[in-house]
Amino acid sequence: MKRFSPKLAAVAVLSCAFGLGVGGPAAAQERGGVLNFVVGSKIPSYDGHRETTFGMIHPIAPFYSLLIRVNPDNPQSATDFVCDLCEGSVPKPTEGGTKYTFKIRSGVKFHDGAPLSSADIKATYDKIIFPPEGVPSARKAFFKMVESVEAPDSTTVVFKLKFPSGAFIPALATPFNFVYSKKDLDAHGYEWHGKNINGSGPFVFVQHQPGSFVEGKRNGNYHHSGQPYLDGFKAISAPKMAIRLNAIRGDRAAIEFRGFPPKARDDLVNALGDKITVQESDWNCVLLSTPNQMREPFDDPRVRQALTLSVDRWAGSKYLSEIAIVKTVGGVVFPNHPLAANKDELTQLAGYWTDLNKSRARATQLLKQAGHSDLKFELNNRGVDQPYKVVGTWLIDQWRQAGLNVTQRVQPTPPFYATLRKKKDFDVSVDFNCQSVINPIADISKFLGSAGNNYGNYQDQVLEDIYNELLQTGDEAGQRTLIRKYEKRALDEMAHLGVTLWWYKINPHRSYVKGWKIAPSHYLNQQLDNVWLDKSLM
Amino acid sequence: MYKYIIKRVLLAIPTLFGAALLVFFLLRAIPGDVCEIRLAGTGLYADPAEIELCRDKLGLNDPMIVQFWDFVSGYFTWDLGDSMWTGKPITFEIGLRFKLSLQIAIMATLVAIAIAIPLGIISAVKQDTWMDYAVRAFSIAGIAIPSFWLGIIIILGLLIVTQHWFGAPWMPPIDYVSPFEDPLRNMSQLIWPAVATGYRYSAVATRMTRSALLEVLREDYVRTARSKGLMERVIINRHALKNALLPVVTIIAIEFAFLIGGLVVTEQVFNLNGLGKLFVESVGAQDFNLTQQLVMLVVLIFVITNLVVDILYAWLDPRIRYS
Numbered sequence: 114m115k116r117f118s119p120k121l122a123a124v125a126v127l128s129c130a131f132g133l134g135v136g137g138p139a140a141a142q143e144r145g146g147v148l149n150f151v152v153g154s155k156i157p158s159y160d161g162h163r164e165t166t167f168g169m170i171h172p173i174a175p176f177y178s179l180l181i182r183v184n185p186d187n188p189q190s191a192t193d194f195v196c197d198l199c200e201g202s203v204p205k206p207t208e209g210g211t212k213y214t215f216k217i218r219s220g221v222k223f224h225d226g227a228p229l230s231s232a233d234i235k236a237t238y239d240k241i242i243f244p245p246e247g248v249p250s251a252r253k254a255f256f257k258m259v260e261s262v263e264a265p266d267s268t269t270v271v272f273k274l275k276f277p278s279g280a281f282i283p284a285l286a287t288p289f290n291f292v293y294s295k296k297d298l299d300a301h302g303y304e305w306h307g308k309n310i311n312g313s314g315p316f317v318f319v320q321h322q323p324g325s326f327v328e329g330k331r332n333g334n335y336h337h338s339g340q341p342y343l344d345g346f347k348a349i350s351a352p353k354m355a356i357r358l359n360a361i362r363g364d365r366a367a368i369e370f371r372g373f374p375p376k377a378r379d380d381l382v383n384a385l386g387d388k389i390t391v392q393e394s395d396w397n398c399v400l401l402s403t404p405n406q407m408r409e410p411f412d413d414p415r416v417r418q419a420l421t422l423s424v425d426r427w428a429g430s431k432y433l434s435e436i437a438i439v440k441t442v443g444g445v446v447f448p449n450h451p452l453a454a455n456k457d458e459l460t461q462l463a464g465y466w467t468d469l470n471k472s473r474a475r476a477t478q479l480l481k482q483a484g485h486s487d488l489k490f491e492l493n494n495r496g497v498d499q500p501y502k503v504v505g506t507w508l509i510d511q512w513r514q515a516g517l518n519v520t521q522r523v524q525p526t527p528p529f530y531a532t533l534r535k536k537k538d539f540d541v542s543v544d545f546n547c548q549s550v551i552n553p554i555a556d557i558s559k560f561l562g563s564a565g566n567n568y569g570n571y572q573d574q575v576l577e578d579i580y581n582e583l584l585q586t587g588d589e590a591g592q593r594t595l596i597r598k599y600e601k602r603a604l605d606e607m608a609h610l611g612v613t614l615w616w617y618k619i620n621p622h623r624s625y626v627k628g629w630k631i632a633p634s635h636y637l638n639q640q641l642d643n644v645w646l647d648k649s650l651m
Numbered sequence: 652m653y654k655y656i657i658k659r660v661l662l663a664i665p666t667l668f669g670a671a672l673l674v675f676f677l678l679r680a681i682p683g684d685v686c687e688i689r690l691a692g693t694g695l696y697a698d699p700a701e702i703e704l705c706r707d708k709l710g711l712n713d714p715m716i717v718q719f720w721d722f723v724s725g726y727f728t729w730d731l732g733d734s735m736w737t738g739k740p741i742t743f744e745i746g747l748r749f750k751l752s753l754q755i756a757i758m759a760t761l762v763a764i765a766i767a768i769p770l771g772i773i774s775a776v777k778q779d780t781w782m783d784y785a786v787r788a789f790s791i792a793g794i795a796i797p798s799f800w801l802g803i804i805i806i807l808g809l810l811i812v813t814q815h816w817f818g819a820p821w822m823p824p825i826d827y828v829s830p831f832e833d834p835l836r837n838m839s840q841l842i843w844p845a846v847a848t849g850y851r852y853s854a855v856a857t858r859m860t861r862s863a864l865l866e867v868l869r870e871d872y873v874r875t876a877r878s879k880g881l882m883e884r885v886i887i888n889r890h891a892l893k894n895a896l897l898p899v900v901t902i903i904a905i906e907f908a909f910l911i912g913g914l915v916v917t918e919q920v921f922n923l924n925g926l927g928k929l930f931v932e933s934v935g936a937q938d939f940n941l942t943q944q945l946v947m948l949v950v951l952i953f954v955i956t957n958l959v960v961d962i963l964y965a966w967l968d969p970r971i972r973y974s
Contacts (some may be wrong), residue, residue: 151825155932157689157736165693249704251690251697307738323737323747324932325924326826349826349922352932355803356825356922363810363822384810384820398694527683527937530691536682547694558696565699566691 142628146646148346151357151366155324155350158307161291162241163249167635170288171370172327172348174639176224177291177312178336180215180234180270181282183550185643188632189394191450191551194286198234198313198336199270203282210277210587211260215270221336223294224310224317231264236295238262238272240303248303254565255284255555258584277587283552288636315341315642324350335642342628342645354499361389361623367646368622371635372396374438374499381621388650390624392631395440396616397447397556398547400504402492403610405539406571415479416488417608420541421464422476423515428469429507430614437503440617445560445600446553447633448615451589452596453553463605473515480517489518493542495529504613505543533568544568544610549636553596554583560603560610569609576602576609625650652965656958663954667947668723674946675719678939684711685735685937709735711939722943735938744929744941745948749911751827752925755844755918756910760903762849763856767899770853771860772887778865786857793854799916802847806920809843825922844921848914852906859902863895870894897967901960908956912949 154168161169161177181203184193194203199215206213221229242259244250258278263271274281297311310318313336316329330345349366351357358377360366362384373381381389404411404420411417426442434440444462446453459465466472480486494505502523509519522539524532532539546559546566558564561580562571579602583595603609620631625647632638686705691697706712710721725731731741774786806822813821823840830837867873868891876886915927926945933941 155736155936158738165690165695165697167693247704247708249701249708251695251701254696254698322827322924323739323744324929347826350924351825351922352928353919353922356920359806359810359822360825360922363820365822365825384814526692526935527681527688529683530687531682531684534687534691545694549695555696564696565702566695566697 141647142342142645143648144342144645145344146648146651148343148368148626148641148644148646149349149366150346151349151351151360151369153352153354153357153369153371155352156321156327159310160304160307161289162237162244163251163307164289165251167371170636170639172321173310174288174291175314175316175329175341175346175641176310176318177314177640178221178229179286179288179290180238180292181286182288182640183286183632183637185638185640186630188630188638191447191633194282198229198292206274206277211274213272213274213281215272217268217270218336219268221313222334223313224332225294227294227296229292229294229313230267231270232267233292233295234270235262235264236298237290237292238270240293240298241290245303252284252287252289255280255287255552276585278554278584279587279589279592280552280554280584283550284555286550287552288549288639315640316343316346319345326350337642340642342643343641346641361621364623367626368620368629370620370639372438372618372620375435375619378619378621388624389621390626391619391621393620394618394631394633395448396438396618397549397551397634398545398616399443400439400500400613400616401544401546401559401610402508402541402613403533403544403567403569404541404608405537406569406609407537408540410483410485410488411490411540413483413485414607415483416485417611418463418605419476419479419483419488419515420512420517421604421608421611422466422472422479423517424464424508424511424611424613425469425472426465426614427467429511433500433503433507433614434617437500438616438619439500439504439614441615443615444612445557445603446596447551447556450551450553452593454597454600458597462601463608464611476515486516487518490520490540492519492521493529493532493539494521494523495543495545496523496525500616501543508543508613537568537570542568547616547634549634551633554592557596557599560599562609567610571607571609573602573607573609576607623650652962656962659958659961663958666954667950670950671723671943671947674943675722675939678937678942679715681937683937685709685939686711688936689736722940731944732940734933734941736933736936736941741941741944745926745944748924748926748929750829751841751923752911752914752918752927754830755841755848755914755923755925756907758841758845759848759852759910760907762845763852763906764903766849766853767856767860771857771899772864772892774857774861775864775868776883776887786861790854790857793850793857796851797916798847798851799920801850802844802917802920805843805847823921827924840921841923844914844917844923847920848910848917852910855906856899856902859899860895863898864891867891867895893967897964900963900967904956904960904963905953908949908952911952912945 152168152171154166156169157164159173179197180199181194182197184195187193196203198218200218204213204215217231223229239262241250242253242256258274258276258281260273260275293306294311297305315332315335317332319328319330321327327348331341335341351360357369362381378391404417406412430440430442441448444454444459460467480488492505492509495501505521509521512519533542548556559566561567561577562573579595579599583592586592586595627647628643628645686702690702710718733740734744770786774783777783810820810822823843824836828836873886873891876890912926914925915931918925918927930945
């Protein structure tokens with residue numbers, strides 16, 4: 114049996130990093146073929162405004178357009194946004210950063226043949242930002258800064274903001290913001306898009322067999338000239354990772370867009386050699402350890418600091434990245450973003466010191482001061498292998514090495530979330546923050562005690578005040594300073610939550626899939642309009 | 652007989668009601684609900700107001716008695732409600748998967764019968780010979796090997812063997828095509844799970860056939876038939892086998908009923924979009940409506956199967972008469 118060749122994997126990964134064999138020059142793009150891909154989650158409804166799962170995004174996003182999007186040819190950039198339905202470049206704000214004017218492409222049509230105009234964009238964003246009572250909109254909180262959306266003429270949309278905000282453009286590019294037809298909304302109401310599809314995206318809906326697959330065919334009237342290259346796609350539902358892996362191996366599917374653990378990547382490369390290309394990226398998801406401040410002794414910041422000081426993140430990164438989908442050490446902001454802490458800044462924070470002995474000695478001292486030298490507690494965890502159980506087990510080992518006595522309670526997803534949100538009967542829990550477009554100012558709201566997805570059960574007005582100041586700050590340097598202050602407060606001084614390791618996305622796929630570039634989120638770059646199949650490699 | 656059937660049908664009503672009561676309250680005893688899974692389970696920002704809105708829309712904030720009445724009253728109006736996850740009618744969700752599960756159940760049963768009856772007869776007729784030992788070892792292995800494990804081995808075996816022989820790995824299709832649309836593709840997908848499941852199923856039936864036939868072969872009327880000079884083949888086929896099949900029919904029927912809703916793991920292994928997979932997904936998503944109806948469907952299948960088995964008994968053994 115052939116053994117895994119690290120050299121081969123390195124070639125595959127590097128080929129991605131330098132853009133070789135993945136995108137290729139425009140002249141090389143071939144037309145035709147159907148892309149089969151596997152999806153590990155299921156579709157709740159087709160309504161992007163309501164849903165939060167990649168199980169909906171992967172099969173449904175190719176049917177829709179967005180006003181702006183993450184650049185599909187440069188999705189690794191956290192700041193490169195391009196127009197999809199608007200014309201030219203993403204506009205710069207005017208009136209002191211409070212007004213954005215978008216010119217809308219003319220000649221765009223919905224799949225039912227109706228022309229798309231600014232009225233459709235306005236109707237879409239009105240539904241997302243100002244939904245009528247009783248109409249769900251999962252991300253309306255992202256648009257707290259928006260005062261109004263206007264369509265003064267058929268090709269112009271104006272967003273007026275209450276205050277300048279660096280979070281607005283990333284929020285606008287969120288891949289869930291499918292543009293709907295005003296005609297559909299008026300005629301059928303706000304629930305219609307949950308069960309029906311009429312977009313203006315690169316592919317036209319053909320059929321959906323629930324639990325089995327979604328099929329789309331090429332939209333001949335697509336507004337990006339020459340695209341899409343594929344004749345169609347088939348998104349096959351496959352909840353089990355082994356099936357998804359074998360499907361790529363057996364060429365029943367060419368790609369899976371969410372990501373595999375390192376071992377699965379190695380198995381595929383080992384079995385198929387250069388027929389597999391591997392793309393890898395940091396991932397805008399992170400597991401956290403959340404102490405329950407409703408319970409003693411976790412209401413004491415010294416105890417919480419001891420927990421974070423006991424964890425060796427730098428060594429964890431090295432070893433866990435070999436077995437799990439985690440890798441990068443970071444603070445509250447997605448690593449490598451201009452607003453993220455650099456290594457020097459990180460090592461100033463509790464739990465990130467380079468001297469582990471010093472860190473654990475400090476943890477012991479703090480526990481002694483707090484009167485909990487022999488601290489025993491239970492870690493609540495979710496019954497999902499990657500990376501929950503792996504990271505949970507690692508955390509327990511780290512704490513035990515610091516003299517703490519920790520057990521683990523692993524629960525299936527429904528009771529796990531019931532524990533966090535309703536029952537609140539846990540000591541410390543593994544928690545999860547996973548976002549789509551990298552939007553640090555919105556993403557870090559997770560650390561606020563008042564956030565709907567914060568399970569630490571605390572209120573910290575100092576942190577809230579820093580965040581409110583951040584929301585109103587337009588310039589990047591000012592934002593960066595405030596985020597450092599926020600980070601220091603959340604992770605060090607109060608140690609409300611412990612950031613473990615940021616996720617690492619690994620996408621091994623058939624080498625004949627070209628044009629698709631890995632993004633730092635499994636929600637991004639899924640319209641598939643620039644994807645093509647190299648038939649010489651099939 | 653008709654009176655008996657009517658009585659059995661009437662008796663099924665409290666059975667179904669008891670099952671409905673049990674599944675309704677047991678499901679709600681598990682912490683968590685579909686709205687939390689749907690909106691908070693992805694790790695994205697989850698607005699508590701949105702989760703409450705979702706609960707309101709699905710009726711999860713209604714009093715228990717109202718929810719129970721909604722569930723039970725649906726049977727009188729033939730409105731089984733909608734899936735809490737997809738919002739689609741439950742009849743549609745189940746109907747879509749039922750045909751695949753039924754096809755797998757039929758194919759696995761045929762595989763099981765094709766293996767079990769001849770092997771069971773050989774094993775009984777050639778008792779204590781090497782053939783008997785070989786059949787018994789084969790059937791014990793079938794009982795011992797879980798069908799999902801066999802399924803995994805089949806898939807991996809196909810991938811490795813085809814890569815070795817043909818240079819490219821092959822595995823069965825993972826998306827369902829109806830046998831009326833593309834019979835070859837349908838068979839190339841479903842034959843493997845049918846074999847994996849049918850083997851385990853046949854193992855139980857083989858052992859039952861063997862022991863039942865051995866018992867019958869020792870009966871006086873078989874000795875009489877032999878003393879009359881009848882050929883051994885006629886004695887076994889015409890006189891012994893029909894009587895020996897009574898317990899085998901029971902086993903096959905119960906297994907068949909189990910297969911329709913119970914191929915939970917095998918369907919996952921082969922990525923089959925059947926009722927077993929739907930069951931797992933609906934429980935995982937806390938989709939109370941769908942899970943309740945799936946449980947009720949399985950209960951109904953078992954009730955009907957038991958009734959059919961009893962009627963078959965009477966047909967196979969005319970001495971049995973129900974009153």
